[in-house]
Amino acid sequence: MPVISFANSKGGSGKTTSALVLACELAHSKPVTIIDADPRHPVTTWAKLPNKPENLTVITNQSEKTILDEIEQAAARDPFVIVDLEGTASRLTSYAISQSDLVIVPMKEQQQDAMAAIDIIAEIHRDMKAVRRDIPYAVLFTQSKVVAKSRTARFVAKQFRDNPRIETFQTEIHERDAFAALYAAGGGVRDLNPKEVNNLPSAIENVSAFAAEVIERLRANQANQAEVA
Template sequence: MPIISIANSKGGAGKTTLCLVLAQAIADAGKRVLILDADPNRPIQTWASRLNDRGTSALSQLSVDGDVTESNIVDKIDAARETNDFVLIDLEGTASVAVSYAVGQSDFVLIPLQGSQLDADQAARVIGLIRQNAKAYRREIPFGVIFTRVNPAIKPRDLAHIEQALAENKIPVFETRLYERAAFRSIFQVGMTLQELTPAIVSRPEVAVENALAVAQELIDRLAGEIRDVA
């Protein structure tokens, strides 16, 4: 089953939000999904606790494991392969041994990137780590950059510049962006899934649901392509 790591060594890139909304979209489609919360702050574990406190079964297909450490992450990944359709790993926002282990075990690494040069520089470090692990494990480790927290109304000049640089360096970039939506923040605050949100809680939750589904579909399409390439 696909192991997908979400990695960026810079905090605030939208890594945890991307991981959670992807997992919710895939689970809502009927797939069994496990999130390994390897971020020391355990933000997704905290969200899951709030969800459970509400006594909801909104996403019976989604589970979260927050007991992930440098010493057990490889064993956790191996065990998760056997019982889940998808495993998503929310990695810590710094370069570490645990990040390297997870990348080495991944079928795909998703790199969230805001439209700033600082984010782009840190994303380049993650790409370097992926390529280093690919050499060490003697296999290709597919990856893709996805722009996150994008303003749906305007396209800043910095974003256009970074897009051009990525294209010139032949870095794979998702066509779908994860937009800046209040609903993506609200799920953490209220301990709900995107699908549970209503207009009384946050404006236009259905737009956020559609955005999450579009990102999930592109990820699945890219995974299918990579699997065919290997086969």
């Protein structure tokens, strides 16, 4: 049922990769639909490779006219719906945000990604006004260095982490071979060959922590809403 969108108008911020790893991880236990709403169709291309989980349905979005119906139908069918959005702010993006139980804003720890994240957060707030409900969102740092983070990276991340009005994921998606390898090998990180990918167990652990935090956030938001109602 919950709808989780990945939004940031900056290309390369890690939307598709984070959406894919989450979708595959959740699909280990429950049916998941991922809606590929990027006109370049990266998820649809990935789905043609081997190892797509059986539990995972990939819907290729047709246009902004169909996104609401696509989300509604998927949410009626599957326990999790994930929407991978395009790299520009658009009406389609707003429609998807308006239907989301959680918007994840992936960003690299860089100034340009940070500015784009701020823009999309402002957009989420406009969408909240339009639909007159709270839309939970959280920033996810992606492609972060496991060791020796640069001064800029630390500075950018701190700006977000220290801002009491912006939620941030505790878990970061690290920069790892395994995540880039998915686009060539297909499937999720658990399907990769440990002999062909550096430090695969760490990537698996990273994805598992991310999925657990997503679930935790969805539960907490649900509890908050129940309290308000």
